[in-house]
Amino acid sequence: MTWAIFWQLALGFGAISLVSIGGGIAVLPEMHRLVVEVHGWMDSADFARRFALAQAAPGPNVLVVGLFGWHVGGVGGMLTAVLAMTLPTSFMAFGFSRLRARLAGRMWLKTIERGLVPIAVGLIAASGLILARGTASGWIPVAVTAASTLFVWRTDYSPLWVLGAGAVVGLLLL
Amino acid sequence: MTDDPPPRPVPTLADLFLTYGKIGLIGFGGINAWARRVLVEEKRWLTDQEYAETLGLGQVLPGPNALNAAIMVGDRFHGTAGAIAAPSAMFGGPLILLAGLAMLYDAYGELPTMRALLAGVGAAAAGMVLGTAAKMTEKLRPPPALLAVGLMAFAAAGILRVPLPLTVFGLAPFGIWAAWRAMRRP
Incomplete structure (x- = not known):
């Protein structure tokens, strides 16, 4: 293991983070190019398995880069990849947050903010659909997804209940 | 609000x-x-x-x-x-x-x-x-034009799998326009 690999991780994921607009998962094809095609750190099947593992675990989706980093360089690789993916854009977001506070109340800013709201909600719905499609391997998971949708939409109980129920159904029936 | x-x-x-x-x-x-x-x-x-x-x-x-x-x-x-x-x-x-x-x-x-x-x-x-x-x-009860933008975002990203940057920046002008119209007529 040489330092070169940490540089490659840092530069590779740092560059990808700058073009990840709309969500970390948007740049999955770019990550595949970096990890599988350019550096050959793993094959496509391994890439898909690690992505599935990160999707199944709780936390920000973008943490999948941690698993790629882990595969390449252990704990150091994991931290390098995650920091490269998050730090540069964090400074931008922070700068923007300050600017937003200074411009608070301006009509044009309010208009932009309100105009982006439906896109934010639409993209949440889209990610739900994509997740559902990924798990729909028969009528049981589809029924779980449908029941969970109704439960979360129509009640105010904690969604952790449906996750627990999903886990039980998974263990017994899947 | x-x-x-x-x-x-x-x-x-x-x-x-x-x-x-x-x-x-x-x-x-x-x-x-x-x-x-x-x-x-x-x-x-x-x-x-x-x-x-x-x-x-x-x-x-x-x-x-x-x-x-x-x-x-x-x-x-x-x-x-x-x-x-x-x-x-x-x-x-x-x-x-x-x-x-x-x-x-x-x-x-x-x-x-x-x-x-x-x-x-x-x-x-x-x-x-x-x-x-x-x-x-x-909860947000969006006016029809904003609702339409939301449905388009859902369809573009979730069904048609349009790349996200394209979805976001392609629909943002419509969303902002719809918000501007909604805010002019309270």
Whole structure:
């Protein structure tokens, strides 16, 4: 293991983070190019398995880069990849947050903010659909997804209940 | 603004850290639906409208949108300290968990029981995310033009699989135009 690999991780994921607009998962094809095609750190099947593992675990989706980093360089690789993916854009977001506070109340800013709201909600719905499609391997998971949708939409109980129920159904029936 | 409940509490820095830590650890299927659940419904620190606006801005900025939103929420309540506390808690917990999972995976590969359990949780988490979108739409009560933009975003990203940057920047002008029209006619 040489330092070169940490540089490659840092530069590779740092560059990808700058073009990840709309969500970390948007740049999955770019990550595949970096990890599988350019550096050959793993094959496509391994890439898909690690992505599935990160999707199944709780936390920000973008943490999948941690698993790629882990595969390449252990704990150091994991931290390098995650920091490269998050730090540069964090400074931008922070700068923007300050600017937003200074411009608070301006009509044009309010208009932009309100105009982006439906896109934010639409993209949440889209990610739900994509997740559902990924798990729909028969009528049981589809029924779980449908029941969970109704439960979360129509009640105010904690969604952790449906996750627990999903886990039980998974263990017994899947 | 759609809802105006009694005065909303302001979190301390420790609250912010612990709450974002919790959001990270229960965030199955992605952070955003859970962040809304905890920040808007459980803690009442933000309204649905405020949360959705923050997330919308997080989506047009480069970088993970949940991270951008966490930085803005942290900054809003506790300045620089908050902007550091919220995202580091949100990433810290899941990162440790993921390191554990990676070790298990390296040692044992995929365990069938684990797979079955995660398949069930994954299906439920997908419903959680869909249900959240439905709930937000209901609470925000968007005028028809804004609703149409939301449905287009859903169709473009979820059904047609248009690349996200294209979806976001292609629909943003329509969303802003629809918002401008809605605000002119109260």
